[in-house]
Amino acid sequence: MNLAQAASGYRKVVEENRKLYNLVQDLKGSIRVYCRVRPAFGTVKKPSCVDCLDEGTMAVITPGKGGKDTRKNFTFNRVFGPSATQSLVYVDTQPLIRSVLDGYNVCIFAYGQTGSGKTFTMTGPDAFSEETMGVNYRSLNDLFEIQQQRRGMINYEVCVQMLEIYNEMVRDLLSADGASKKYPFYGYSCLFDIHLSLSVV
Numbered sequence: 001m002n003l004a005q006a007a008s009g010y011r012k013v014v015e016e017n018r019k020l021y022n023l024v025q026d027l028k029g030s031i032r033v034y035c036r037v038r039p040a041f042g043t044v045k046k047p048s049c050v051d052c053l054d055e056g057t058m059a060v061i062t063p064g065k066g067g068k069d070t071r072k073n074f075t076f077n078r079v080f081g082p083s084a085t086q087s088l089v090y091v092d093t094q095p096l097i098r099s100v101l102d103g104y105n106v107c108i109f110a111y112g113q114t115g116s117g118k119t120f121t122m123t124g125p126d127a128f129s130e131e132t133m134g135v136n137y138r139s140l141n142d143l144f145e146i147q148q149q150r151r152g153m154i155n156y157e158v159c160v161q162m163l164e165i166y167n168e169m170v171r172d173l174l175s176a177d178g179a180s181k182k183y184p185f186y187g188y189s190c191l192f193d194i195h196l197s198l199s200v201v
């Protein structure tokens, strides 16, 4: 077998591996919903109204009269309890980062009421370290690592946009004249009409 044949065979195996990898991600569910319960703060003395039952189920307890509490169970792809670390929370998300570099669209977002831990999960706390950093930084690290591993075979250009939607206004966070770069927000489709600053990283 000559070198050209060997290289062609190798490329086929790599391509097959890529397809199978992304098929597994699809089969695990193209929409996954995780629940993270943040720890109660030191000053809170009342028992928690949230109970993590198992890896995929949690209960919300509503106190009733005469000690008759009602419990409602909710099922997720996975439930992370108050002691879950940042790295544990990232484990299920990590494989999707490789899918991004294989040409798949991936969206990861945090949703929850104020103070529930969205920033903590996605960015990390102020006391920032390798252990405490959140999903965004971990994802970027992985993107750059895979980019390095594939260097010479595939060249990737990584760009970022950052925007904030607040009080029905879209604000371009990477614009030098940020204060003036505000657009009215009319819904999802309006984001495509707005030309936000694109920064190559």
Ligand SMILES: Nc1ncnc2c1ncn2[C@@H]1O[C@H](COP(=O)(O)OP(=O)(O)OP(=O)(O)O)[C@@H](O)[C@H]1O
Binding pocket: 037, 038, 039, 082, 112, 113, 114, 115, 116, 117, 118, 119, 120, 121, 125
């Ligand atoms: N898993 C966690 N472990 C320890 N502390 C946490 C955890 N999740 C959140 N916190 C702390 O709880 C507080 C509120 O969290 P955070 O700011 O992330 O909430 P948020 O959902 O982003 O709120 P907002 O919508 O108001 O911006 C912060 O002090 C944060 O450090």
